[in-house]
Amino acid sequence: MQTFDNASSGAIVLSMAKRIIENRAYLSEIDGKIGDGDHGVNMAKGFGMAAERLKDEDASLAQALDTLGTVLMTEIGGSMGPLYGVMFTEFAEVIEGAEKIDAAAFSRMLHAGLAGIRSIGSAEVGDKTLLDTLVPAVEAFDKATGEGGSFAEALQALVAAAEAGRDSTINLVARIGRASRLGERSLGVLDAGATSCAMILGELAVGARQRMEG
């Protein structure tokens, strides 16, 4: 059975932070088309602060996710602070104490994060938000394992579905958040939250696969 080690995988969060910081301008640019244009700025600030706290720590994945979630929730406001903050702290709670993370634990982690987001937000799939990335990604992961796929294969399915979900937001009309005020004028543009969510899930999947054992 494929697993990866919890204790030695905190660096996955550093890779996530690197990816978000590299895309600071890009995320702000796409947000600026239909939102405030500060998504990249705020995300890079939060992920950067978390990376700074983690850089000299030998954190487990659970500890690193908890640090990231706590920083986002307590230091970064807006909508993305609480939404991603809840997601990462829920992720952390599920895998806390686990020595190895297998596909089943990974799925539980994804579901807990999604449930956390749903407990504070009111968006549904199709509203042009990060849920358009996250929900199909979680479903694809479960479907792959349900059909007998390996953990690594399921992670591949997760990434493909996340990217397809992200791209689906181009053809959606925003129904929630600041972009919703634009109505039809929000068509033709990627949602910034859906885009950053695909980056986050991508780094998580790549990091897990690189560390895969068994």
Place this chain on the structure above:
Amino acid sequence: MQRFINDPDLVVEDTVKGFVKAHSDIVRLAENPRVVVSRDAPVAGKVGVVTGGGSGHEPAFIGYTGRNMLDAVAVGELFSSPTAKSFHDAIKEANSGKGVVVLYGNYAGDNMNVKMATKLAAKDGIEVATVVANDDVCSAPPEERGKRRGVAGEIFMWKIGGAKAAQGASLEEVRATAQKAIDSCRSIGVGLGPCTLPAVGHPNFQIEPGTMEVGIGHHGEPGVRVEPLKTADAVARDMVKIVLDDHDLPAGTEVAVLLSGLGATPLNELYILHDTIESEISARGLKIVKTWIGNYFTSLEMVGATLTVMALDDELKTLLDVEARCTIIL
């Protein structure tokens, strides 16, 4: 971009530092540097009154902190909700044991962060009630009033809520009266020019020269229509019509009027607008008993104005007259 800033990422920190230095007789900074607290707070035996929101709207939100107004204010990044932690810390600062009412505007981030802060406060044993402002007429049709944004009507909601709390009312009474205040408000914004978040560096929307955006939001959310810029008289008539057509007020109703600049509109132009606003409101048989004109709730350096009309009953009229001491004279 020609701005008085040091570091674009520290605009809020630097704003709050200067604000607290200027008004240290009225406010102090909490241990959390994103929470501004009235020197009087917490006031024994009084329901705490809290708000919070993104920065860039000064004097809102921090400028309304003070005696008989807001006890504590959570401060967010520019145009971005404060954290749940800051709302939670503001609630704690305002709490004297009689409960705390959070009076805030209807935005996705604020809704989430206030919800989380309320849960955190409940764990501390603090009873929290909330009122969400939705006075911006153009942000959703009347049948979806719950989706409307909160704008300058929030100032009336704070004023009324703060005054009610100062009279020793219970948490439920303060909540209900603040709710009545915002339900009595209707607002409309007209934008003539965009604004720029310093960290982004370019305007976050465009208004073509020679045009205006009717129904614009406090962060440049698009209005209901873009049309050629008209005379002040025509704009004023349009603003009054939009606000009052949404608010079925019988002739003889007393109203309070708040006309706020959005940041880069000269005060004299607000008076030019008001000349016709006053005539139009009076022509509908309504009686203006209070008028505030100035930069009460801005949007960085946006060019434009918002008009808020609040219908008054005896209670609201009395509460509007309760003296408050904050950095803004109300």
